Amino acid sequence: MDAIDLHSINPWEVSFLREEVGAYFANGVELPPGATVLDVGANVGVFSAAVYERLDGDVRIYAFEPLPPLHETLARNGRDFFGGRLTALPYGLAAAEDELDFSYFPAATIFSSSWRSADNVEAERRRVTASIVEMIRRGGLGAAARRVPAPLLRGLVGRKLRVMRQLETHRVRVRPLSAVLDEHGIDRIDLLKVDVEGAELDVLRGIEDRHWPLVRQAVVEVEGWQRHREEVQAVFAGRGFAVTAVQDPVQEAADIGMVFAVRAG
Template sequence: MRKEKGFYAAKIYQAFRRNLLRGRYLGNSSLPVKIFAEPLIKLLSWRKRMKVFPADPWGTRMRFLLGWWEPETVKVCEEIIKPGMTIVDVGAHVGYYTRIFSELVGKKGKVLAFEPHPATFNFLSFNIPPFSYPNVKLFPLALSDRKETLALFEVKGSGKHSFYDVSSLAERDPQAYEFKKKWKVKAEILDEILDEHEIQNVDFMKVDVEGAELRVLKGAEKTIRQSANIQLIVEFNIGTLSLAGVLPEEFIKQLKNLGFRKILGVDDVERKLRPVKELWERAQAGYIDLLCSKS
């Protein structure tokens, strides 16, 4: 009888996980969510010592706390990142990837994490305390191709804030892209920051900045070119790129101009790397992550 119960419990767990990974169960308003999910999220947040934004869909928060967010991208990172590496995390959000990077590079590695949104940076600082993550340096900054002060558009979805008015993308997700307010944030150039910290080589970068990816990469061009084996995970979101005036074909071309000869899309549904063209429609409807390598 106990084995039978264990079998059914495992099946329920697998179905729950499968639907979460596919983006289902994301509404906050239903009674079961309020009764069962919210207390569980609070417990997980306490156990993991990780704050997540209450306004985000409960399924999103659950995936963060259970380590089920973007599983294939995480797998790619785990296969690439080795102890002792230097990692740059641009658009660190609440530190989901920053924690993973810190554990992968170990005591001899370094992680530099950048997050410009004030409230999000507060969550990031709580989630990445220096006594637990001594190999991580946090920066309350945006990155760009010049030093400047930028307007940051805050929307309801905590991972959707952008230097462009993304509320025009509301047909994708009316709640996530609901405009809230504008912030003024400071932007710096990554090459200059790395020079200040005497870092000449970067092994891996993650860039997720809702349309401003090319600006970040242009400000890191020197580092990218002199880092022979650097690999990059970058968000490819045709909607946000269009707000920046960047055509998707031009985005891919600029990545190649930076020396990234091999560019593949990360398929989180089929759990594999695929040619970018095969995932083009998904990048139009939402986003995909690209893995960019020099060889």
């Protein structure tokens, strides 16, 4: 993973993404050699790189990143690191063909989303602050940071995340996944990973009934956990998957969680 270019994102984002990667391979999720993996919400390719290394390069990855500054790095990483095994696609996924305004945070790229804007960024900053504070209180940055009093910690983290006030708006293309599967001739999906900062259900609605049998496993990070968890679970349960919903205390503070779906057999 160290071989890919990570200079376009901040060091704390790199640490966060690397820690997050391990959480995807749990609750029955396994990858066979020669797997086909869809990385939806790829950023610069940290998850894709972990998959590539995990399978010693015996994998086919389709990585989706609609924001031009991030896609440029993802595409370069695809050429330089993945030995032709990664296809970097310059659009996002949604229920239908469209163009959407995405908010891009240059100093906090992992929070970029079509669901964030200048209107809600302060509420989002408070939510993210609560999650990071909880992570630190549980030892995420070592014992010394854990001893900092909670009010001081909230102030420090909140000031650090003021970078979320610096945002750019990019008009980007989104497509339904079924159209992409047809276009690229993808005939199986061993793992569908979705981390799209609030647009999870839109991604799933872009899969037509004829394509659901191709999906063997999925892991979806769900934002707005209290509102959307049951609906995301129902999408998979209604199509024959064994579904596990997981939320740890850090995720609870941010109202997010993970849904794992594994097809029996």
